[in-house]
Amino acid sequence: MSFIRIDNPAKFPEDxxxxxxxxxxxxxxxxGHQAVLQTAVKLAEVAGVSAxxxxxxxxxxTVFVPDAPVPxxxxxxxxxxxxxxxxxxCVVEHKFDKDFASTxxxxxxxxTLMEQLGASHVVTGYDFHFGKNREGSPxxxxxxxxxxxxxxxxxxxxxxxxxxxxxxxxxxxxxxxGQISEANGLxxxxxxxxxxxxxxxxxxxxxxxxxxxxxxxxxxxxKHGIYAVRAKLVDGSIHDGVASYGRRPTFDNGEALLETFxxxxxxxxxxxxxxxxxxxxxxxxxxxxxxxxLVEQMDKDSADARAMLAALGPEQGLWPIVx
Numbered sequence: 652m653s654f655i656r657i658d659n660p661a662k663f664p665e666d667x668x669x670x671x672x673x674x675x676x677x678x679x680x681x682x683g684h685q686a687v688l689q690t691a692v693k694l695a696e697v698a699g700v701s702a703x704x705x706x707x708x709x710x711x712x713t714v715f716v717p718d719a720p721v722p723x724x725x726x727x728x729x730x731x732x733x734x735x736x737x738x739x740x741c742v743v744e745h746k747f748d749k750d751f752a753s754t755x756x757x758x759x760x761x762x763t764l765m766e767q768l769g770a771s772h773v774v775t776g777y778d779f780h781f782g783k784n785r786e787g788s789p790x791x792x793x794x795x796x797x798x799x800x801x802x803x804x805x806x807x808x809x810x811x812x813x814x815x816x817x818x819x820x821x822x823x824x825x826x827x828x829g830q831i832s833e834a835n836g837l838x839x840x841x842x843x844x845x846x847x848x849x850x851x852x853x854x855x856x857x858x859x860x861x862x863x864x865x866x867x868x869x870x871x872x873x874k875h876g877i878y879a880v881r882a883k884l885v886d887g888s889i890h891d892g893v894a895s896y897g898r899r900p901t902f903d904n905g906e907a908l909l910e911t912f913x914x915x916x917x918x919x920x921x922x923x924x925x926x927x928x929x930x931x932x933x934x935x936x937x938x939x940x941x942x943x944x945l946v947e948q949m950d951k952d953s954a955d956a957r958a959m960l961a962a963l964g965p966e967q968g969l970w971p972i973v974x
Contacts, residue, residue, distance in 0.1 A: 657742075666701075671772040704739050727744055754782060756782025821837060846867075848923050867909050877934050877952050878893070879891075882911055891914045893952050896908070
């Protein structure tokens with residue numbers, strides 16, 4: 652069966668019921684989340700049943716504090732793609748709004764998990780809470796699972812090699828500091844952004860550095876600067892490149908854009924989807940006294956990016972490592 656995404660547990664296919672369900676927000680699908688998700692997949696494989704992720708859209712914090720939306724690490728399509736790679740059959744992207752937030756925890760367990768998803772085993776992280784006033788906890792799940800007939804596995808906090816808990820907030824802070832290698836190490840894959848290529852002022856063409864331009868979300872925490880990147884085109888091909896994220900202070904100091912120069916590529920990418928994978932930090936954004944000085948620096952940036960990317964395998968970092 653091919654992987655499916657649905658936005659309502661009431662639409663859950665009958666032939667997937669009786670399976671293992673992993674529950675959580677999973678923004679970032681980072682190594683801590685992967686500990687939960689891969690536990691669920693392995694349990695499903697052993698039992699010979701389906702593996703499903705139940706997550707929530709939009710991010711709950713965005714609903715409760717709309718004036719300060721969460722800087723998403725993985726918007727829903729990206730999150731679903733990563734979940735599929737980890738071996739799941741389905742992701743249920745349950746609508747999260749204030750009405751749903753007022754649902755009693757026991758109603759969520761009995762209606763969503765049992766009646767709609769038919770879960771035989773539920774897997775969640777140690778800190779997952781749900782239901783009105785966050786009354787539902789992993790322990791609440793386990794107790795009601797015994798009563799209702801599903802097993803519960805609670806996965807403890809995942810720590811990195813330095814003994815620190817991996818979290819989405821840590822990764823956002825790394826991105827804000829331009830620490831892309833550290834962020835990728837916590838994610839377990841390369842941070843990426845997908846968007847539709849838009850036409851800019853085409854300044855890069857006049858400098859022999861034509862770029863594919865993407866808009867980042869306004870709430871993005873990514874530090875302005877120059878990055879070694881790989882680009883995935885609509886045809887699935889992967890190309891090395893160098894990208895600038897910022898406001899072009901040498902020219903117009905305008906809207907922040909992610910502008911990628913793809914090495915050794917010629918073609919029209921306007922209005923096409925493009926995914927940029929960030930692999931290395933090169934330098935911060937600067938204002939140059941002349942166009943000539945800027946181009947000289949861009950030449951150096953390109954050489955640095957080529958060297959960084961040459962040290963990687965062709966597929967390294969594109970996907971989480973499945974263990």
